[in-house]
Amino acid sequence: MDPVAAAHIGLPGLGERDSLRAQVTAALRSALLSGKLQPGVVYSAPALAEEFGVSPTPVREAMIDLVRDGLFEAVRNRGFRVVALSARDLAELTEIREMVEVPAVTRLAGALPPDAVDRLRALAGEAADRAGDGDVGGYLDADRRFHTELLERTGNRTLVRTVLDLRSRSRMYGLATVSPGTELVAAAAEHGELLDALVAGDAARAEEIMLRHLGHVRGAWT
Structure with a gap:
């Protein structure tokens, strides 16, 4: 039988968002990315709600949203289990x-306005700082915001949603227990390299960096 999660997991705090349900959903996604929520473990909505300091209802609603996204599966009369991701699943999602x-x-390439470049440089710097500190969760959050900001410059909202969904589905487990090393720092540095190539209008260089950056997903990082 699947193990049931301990009462305290170390979930991220709830920030300022549109609704409590959205706050819990975002926090659970972050916990998935950082490896705090593990595949094969059943998580109870009431237990998670107690840790968040909220009622079980928004937690249950958030978990149902994540079931629809393919990240959790419902376990009758017990709670929700993180869906395991196979090596083949990861390879296909990355492709x-x-x-x-x-x-x-x-x-x-060559189409980013100065204000967007400034925001992206700040996010690239934040990702590098978090990687240097060994803060995997902080790095993943900054990385997500960097790529979201970049994709939003295309003006294609469906594209942004699609890529973010693929990113969520290709999350890796256990990152919170890994000792980050040179690979995480190198992945963080690629944000700045990519931005330099885009500002210079060098599409070929940008493509090379993006492929290398996504290649980390096939290894240990997302």
């Missing part, structure tokens, strides 16, 4: 990201 995300980003 789709390469087919969709790389061309979208390279088309931005």
